[in-house]
Amino acid sequence: MEHKQFVLAINQICEEKGISKETAIEIVEASLASAYKKEYGKKGQLIKVDFDEISGDMKVFQIKIVADEDDEIEESDEIITEGSSIEDEQSIKKFNIEKNITIEEAKKYAKDPKIDDEIEIPLPSKSDFGRIAAQTAKQVMIQKIREAEKDAIFNEFKDKEGEVVNGVVQRVEGRNVFIDIGKAVGILHPAEQIAGERYKIGQRLKVYIIKLDKEIKEASLVLSRINPGIVKKLFELEVPEIYAKTVEIKSIAREGGSRTKVAVFSNEEGIDPVGSCVGQRGSRIQTIINELNGEKIDIIEWNKEPDKYIQHALSPAKISHIDIDNEKISAIAYVEEDQLSLAIGKQGQNVRLAAKLTGWKIDIFEEKKKEIVEESKTKKDEEKDSKEEDKMTEKKKSSKKKSEVKKDLKAKKVEKKEIKKNEEKKEKK
Numbered sequence: 001m002e003h004k005q006f007v008l009a010i011n012q013i014c015e016e017k018g019i020s021k022e023t024a025i026e027i028v029e030a031s032l033a034s035a036y037k038k039e040y041g042k043k044g045q046l047i048k049v050d051f052d053e054i055s056g057d058m059k060v061f062q063i064k065i066v067a068d069e070d071d072e073i074e075e076s077d078e079i080i081t082e083g084s085s086i087e088d089e090q091s092i093k094k095f096n097i098e099k100n101i102t103i104e105e106a107k108k109y110a111k112d113p114k115i116d117d118e119i120e121i122p123l124p125s126k127s128d129f130g131r132i133a134a135q136t137a138k139q140v141m142i143q144k145i146r147e148a149e150k151d152a153i154f155n156e157f158k159d160k161e162g163e164v165v166n167g168v169v170q171r172v173e174g175r176n177v178f179i180d181i182g183k184a185v186g187i188l189h190p191a192e193q194i195a196g197e198r199y200k201i202g203q204r205l206k207v208y209i210i211k212l213d214k215e216i217k218e219a220s221l222v223l224s225r226i227n228p229g230i231v232k233k234l235f236e237l238e239v240p241e242i243y244a245k246t247v248e249i250k251s252i253a254r255e256g257g258s259r260t261k262v263a264v265f266s267n268e269e270g271i272d273p274v275g276s277c278v279g280q281r282g283s284r285i286q287t288i289i290n291e292l293n294g295e296k297i298d299i300i301e302w303n304k305e306p307d308k309y310i311q312h313a314l315s316p317a318k319i320s321h322i323d324i325d326n327e328k329i330s331a332i333a334y335v336e337e338d339q340l341s342l343a344i345g346k347q348g349q350n351v352r353l354a355a356k357l358t359g360w361k362i363d364i365f366e367e368k369k370k371e372i373v374e375e376s377k378t379k380k381d382e383e384k385d386s387k388e389e390d391k392m393t394e395k396k397k398s399s400k401k402k403s404e405v406k407k408d409l410k411a412k413k414v415e416k417k418e419i420k421k422n423e424e425k426k427e428k429k
Helices: 003-017 021-040 086-090 131-157 228-238 273-278 280-291 306-313 337-344 346-358 367-428
Strands: 047-051 058-066 118-123 164-173 176-180 185-188 204-212 221-224 247-255 259-266 296-301 321-325 330-335 361-366
Touching: 003 021, 021 047, 021 058, 021 131, 131 204, 164 228, 185 204, 204 228, 228 247, 228 259, 228 280, 247 273, 247 346, 259 273, 259 306, 259 346, 273 280, 273 296, 280 296, 296 306, 306 321, 306 330, 306 346, 330 337, 337 346, 337 361, 346 361, 361 367
Parallel strands: 185 221, 259 296, 330 361
Antiparallel strands: 047 058, 058 118, 164 176, 164 204, 176 185, 204 221, 247 259, 321 330
16 A cells, blocks of 8 residues: 555544544554564564654564563563553563563663663564464454544543434344444444334434443443433423523423423423423424424423422322322322323323322322212221220229229128127127
């Protein structure tokens, strides 16, 4: 490859992978060093290459560490792997002719060398590499480019966790969907996909960045379509009042792909929080619903009073009355017969989301049952009172019986004494 073509290839790599030119040059140098060592080097050598992108010249050096010449000589067959650091080499205490150099020898290449100094020994430059060496260089370059690409992605997106970004479906592998979000590719796992949503190559959609994970081989960005955070971010994008913080989202409860409840509150008088989110003729909320593949969204007004908040949370059902138990953080909502199924929702979804939204345990009862419950409570209270009265009566009876027994015993004692006295009088006579 000619020098100009080589430089163009480096620039193309930088542009496509989002890595700096300095990093790209380091990758080229590492791959050339690997190829040189494979073709012309020896086992145990640490090779360094300096590549000049302007002239296209390549300078090759062998790195050696200054060691004590009195150390025991070690002939090592160890192969220094690419990426090994000088610190790793310093851990070897024995003098190795491929890794170490004496102070006297080092003076030929550096002024006033000291023990543990790193010395660069020039080697003859080569431009022709064999097939195996070239393949080794290619593998090293691919590996280094991937590592540099991941680092570039991490640096760009490390502050974007919890953000919503636009993406394009790049490919679908099994149940995993890979989303191109510009300079990076993210992965949408099955657990983070909206139930029933189908993804086609080239499809545009918004995704929520959950986290960055360097351990993933290909896509470092883990994305989501069901996280409640995506709902909040979409509202911030579509509703200026939320972005300006005059309307605040207090809580979100979501079952992705099915239904979401959002509690909102206005910090300024004269601003309708629910109306602001819905928009004129439902324009704002409809945009969000469309983005979430038709998911139902209930906007309710937050209230500091638990009974009112719970009543709003159970909408669209009309609640007749609510009993609150602050100690147990639980509530019983009473509804008319025709509102019962609406309050509970399909498979209990409405009351379940209301409980998640408010943080309260909520039970739904029909209004008629309220009367039965109250009657039952009254009856229980009466039975309790009756039992207590019976106990008191029993106690009194028992006390009375004990008193009568004591009196009988006392009378018998007196009678015995009288009989005894009479018998004594008779004996004296």
